[in-house]
Amino acid sequence: MAEETSITPTSMEVGSSSQAIDMVGSTLERFLDTADVKRVYGEPIQHGDTVVIPTAEVLAGLGFGAGYGTGTGPQGTGEGGGGGGGGRTLSRPVAVIIVTPESIRVQEVVDPTKIALAAITAGGFMMAMLMRFISPRRAMKELKTE
Amino acid sequence: MLGRFLQVETRAGDPIRAGDSTIVPLAKSLQIRLPGGRGGLIWNRPASVAVQTAGGQEYILPIRDITRQVQFSLYAGSLLGVFLMWLLMRRKTKRQAEKESE
Secondary structure, three states: HHHHHHHHHHHHHHHHHHHHHHHHHHHHHHHHHHHHHHOEEEOEEEOOEEEEEEEEEEEEEEEEEEEEEEEOOEEEEEEEEEEEEEEEEEEEEEEEEEEOOOOOOEEEEEOOHHHHHHHHHHHHHHHHHHHHHOOOOHHHHEEEEE | HHHHHEEEEEEEEOOEEOOEEEEEEEEEEEEEEHHHHHHEOOOOOEEEEEEEEOOHHHHHHOOOOHHHHHHHHHHHHHHHHHHHHHHHHHHHHHHHHHHOOO
């Protein structure tokens, strides 16, 4: 019975560790694939005489770690290991290349939500700093130091 | 040494045939690798397209990221604004201190 319990986890560990290595390998491959030009330029879309090629910006981040250790306790010596990781990919349309029989042009994609959020952040930062500059406590402190 | 962890490169994709023209897409990527191969960051963006017309004319069409440019301009403008405000307030405080000392 004891033999069974010791064998089963070992075989599971071997299976799960190789699965984990495979998973990390495939994840890394997919991660490095993000730098490929194909990830930035979409498939050309034909519409009559016009061909449209969408373009996007891709940002991908990945991180993982693993650990292994041994220890001795009242029931004997044991060993174990573990690992984890995470990542995220963000994509945002940048422009569209429009090819017509007459011309080829690049039509930029403007994201008003992102611009509005940036304006609010910048405005908020300026207001917060202005409030800090005009605070009487700060003015008194500066006068005292000078 | 730095090149192992930080890499900036421009890559050309497969030529795309569109009408009578051939378009070669160019992408610029920034790769940051964590020490020990524990992950990293990849920022890939379209840079420009090289166009070759049927008449043999060749030119480059740059791809501008308007949203990113406006975002950076707003952040840079706010930093500059804060710096100017700090300069003005400093001058004002100095003048007040001079008046009081007189």
